[in-house]
Amino acid sequence: MKLAALVLSASLLCASCGKSERELVKRPYVVTAIDYHFHDAHPSLPIEVDRAVQFSNQGRNPHNVTIEGTSYDQTVRPGERITIRPVGSLLPTPGRYPFVCKLHAERGMSGVLVVVPG
Numbered sequence: 427m428k429l430a431a432l433v434l435s436a437s438l439l440c441a442s443c444g445k446s447e448r449e450l451v452k453r454p455y456v457v458t459a460i461d462y463h464f465h466d467a468h469p470s471l472p473i474e475v476d477r478a479v480q481f482s483n484q485g486r487n488p489h490n491v492t493i494e495g496t497s498y499d500q501t502v503r504p505g506e507r508i509t510i511r512p513v514g515s516l517l518p519t520p521g522r523y524p525f526v527c528k529l530h531a532e533r534g535m536s537g538v539l540v541v542v543p544g
C-alpha cells in the first residue's frame with residue numbers, strides 16, 4: 427500500500443515537472459560504423475543539443491571519428507562504442523557538422539551530424 431502511494435506520488439511529480447517521461451530518458455542518437463560506412467549519418471536526423479550521440483563500431487576493423495572544426499578525434503575498436511554526452515558539450519551551436527573516419531577517408535567514410543536546439 428505504501429509502495430503504491432509512493433509510485434503514484436512519483437508519477438504525479440513527473441507529470442507536474444512539465445516534461446514527458448520520454449524526454450526524461452532521452453536515448454543517445456546512434457551512428458553505426460560498419461566497414462566502411464557510417465549508417466544514419468547522411469546526414470543524421472536532427473539531434474537536440476541536450477541529447478547524447480553515440481558511435482558504435484559494428485564492423486571488423488577499427489574506425490575513427492574526427493569532427494571537423496573541433497579537436498574531437500577518437501578511434502573506436504570493433505564491438506566498442508564512444509559517446510558524446512550530451513552532443514552540446516562538444517557542439518553547443520546548432521548546425522551541420524561533417525565528420526570523417528580518418529583511417530578510411532579515401533573510401534569516403536564520412537557523415538554529417540545535424541544538431542538542433544534542445
Ligand SMILES: [Cu+2]
Nearest residue numbers: 489490527530
Ligand atoms: Cu573507418
